[in-house]
Amino acid sequence: MRSVTFDASSRRWLLRTPGTSYVVALADDDAPRCLHWGPALTAEQAASLPGPAAFGASSFDSTAGEEELVSEVGARFETPSLQVVLPDGDRGIEWRHDGHEIDGGHLTLRFSDRRHPLLVELHYRVHDDSDAIERWTVLRPQVPVTVLRCDSAAWSVPALDGYRLSHVTGGWSSEHALSRTELAVGETALTSRRGLSSHHANPWLMIDGGDAGERHGEVWSCALAWSGSWRVTFTRTPSGRVNWTGGFGHEGLTWRLEPGEEWVTPVFAGVYAPDGYGEASRRWHDHVARHVLPRPDEPRPVVYNAWEAVGFDVNEANQRDLARLAARVGAELFVMDDAWFGGRTGDSAGLGDWWVNDERFPDGLSPLIDEVHRLGMRFGLWVEPEMVNPDSDLYRANPDWVLHMPGRSRTLLRNQLVLNFARPDVADWAHKWLHKLVSEHAVDFLKWDFNRAFTEAGRPGDPDQDRLWIDHVRAVYSIMDRLRADHPHLRIEACAGGGGRTDLGILARTDQVWTSDNTDAHDRIAIQRGFSQVYPARAMAAWVTDSPNPLTGRAVPLRFRFHVAMAGALGLGGDLARWSEAELSEAAELVAVYKDIRPVVQFGRLWRLPYGVQYVHGDRVVVLAWHGPVAFGTPIAPLRLAGLDPDGRYRDEDTGTVHHGAVLMSRGLPPLTPGGGYSSTLLRLRAC
DSSP states (O other), X not given: OOSEEEETTTTEEXXXXXXXXXXXXXXXXXXXXXXXXXXXXXXXXXXXXXXXXXXXXSTTSOOOOSBSSOOSSSSOOSOOSEXXXXXXXXXXXXXXXXXXXXXXXXXXXXXXXXXXXXXXXXXXXXXXXXXXXXXXXXXXXXSOEEEEEEOSEEEEOOOOSOOEEEEXXXXXXXXXXXXXXXXXXXXXXXXXXXXXXXXXXXXXXEEEOSOOOSSSBOEEEEEEOOSSOEEEEEEEOTTSXXXXXXXXXXXXXXXXXXXXXXXXXXXXXXXXXXXXXXXXXXXXXXXXXXXXXXXXXXXXXXXXXXXXXXXXOOOHHHHHHHHHHHHHHTOSEEEEOXXXXXXXXXXXXXXXXXXXXXXXXXXXXXXXXXXXXXXXXXXXXXXXXXXXXXXXXXXXXXXXXXXXXXXXXXXXXXXXXEBOXXXXXXXXXXXXXXXXXXXXXXXXXXXXXXXXXXXXXXXXXXXXXXXXXXXXXXXXXXXXXXXXXXXXXXXXXXXXXXXXXXXXXXXXXXXXXXXXXXXXXXXXXXHHHHHTTTSOGGGEEEEEOOSSOTTTXXXXXXXXXXXXXXXXXXXXXXXXXXXXXXXXXXXXXHHHHHHHHHHHHHHSEEEEETTEEEEEETTEEEEEEEEOOOOTTOOOOOBOOOSOOTTOEEEETTTOOEEEHHHHHHTOBOOXXXXXXXXXXXXXXXXX
């Protein structure tokens, strides 16, 4: 069965994934419109769909319908996807279809404006092992064009009894807070204006009819592959139609395109699931693993990061001591964090001076790296390539390298400024020192941080300076791509003051993301639940740190901290030198258990449970469950599992007890009894 087919008589295209179908057709005015996004259809069924509807009961109503990219021309009153100003002042595009091309699972629809030499391509891509539909837009003007908005795609859903929007909100150390609310009539915008995907929002969404749950109900979802500012705008009309449009940039920005220039938007992918939020998440996880992550089948190592142990007080002696303790508890990758370079003794100086501090490391980094390798671990370093302190040699030599406006003060956040990677000379400088660092110091891993948002995002003398919001991110992508190509052994973790740069764009170039600076296991349960809606466990860095937690002051048992962190890519970040012998021994035991369940957690399919998570991989099942303090007498339901063979039997690998799949899914496991504290459990089952 071909994944993309065309019916010339009805001017419609059918795209098929393993479990869904998408049908796009041309209206009488050549505007491309969505006829179907949902359950799988045959070609005959797709041909029987009603054609593009003519909306608009009065001269005040929109006729846009379910357009694939909403223009400004005609009676179109939804949020436009494409806003362009042509040389004579004409705006938008009046669609004229110029043909199409099908290349396997890649469909290209070609259009031009009926009056001006402006070419527009709508791209669609499907895969035979993913239910995601990837979409993006390409502009090719033959005259100068000013772009006010150019989204990747617009999406529509069928008429439903209600519309509920799922997305995440939050802030620094409170990322990925899941929100499910009724979509209001009118316009609703989700956005980041910070130059990164942000802690406060994330470029994904889910829509359902208000009746979906984890295991039931239709869900339509989208995610944007972009790591800078972004915007998604929903329109719900009083008549009951819903569509949304999204892409990079935010309102108020403009770009000028010259004749012959090509403007390519990031991918805005969509996933339909018939069986609830959980199934939508699993389809996203499958897609990210198969078509986004650079090395999806490689187990993520157990990391030890020294930041929470020593902060800025880094030297060779304390890093050696911590490395020995990290190896003792089973870490596989040792990462030295901030302050190994330049004059860096705090967050106010030295950022940008990327040479080894010879007072802290008199013989360079080689002795420490050799010791880490001798201990059987890989070696990693923290870097923040896009930032600079004013108190640095780099800034004193190149004050014009930062984002700035000549008539505005340079705002300091965390005592630093943002380097303008949209300048080729700045991006080239960054690539050269990173390449040298990795080459000369046998660095296996980079923790790439980004600790402040854009402000004064200008470049004096550049008449098209708003493009830096796009070009900066593209330069970051290019540097990461080049580093990985030149150093195939190198692995990268994305970080932005925690989870501020989490999206499909950065995951295409990194192996995992630092989920949040908040390592409190109690808080992490909600953070990780929100993260898991779209992003898979293997990409979710999760640390076990000290108790009381250095951020929240909350005291939580070591086993509870481990069980929460085991739900992702496990790491350790506490001051191991202060851990007791009993804690170190328990940690080593739990790390060994994690290594046993790692294939199940990192490569298995996820089911979110009311107070835990379950992973299934092959014949193995792993359940991690936890409960914080609750009032005495509070009823706690049994933990009902999911995704098992109802006729199968499952042996507990630790106790030998045999369970029936049907019983585990209907009656469940006995509930945890947290009492006045924190309780958690890890269950390992194997089909027998």
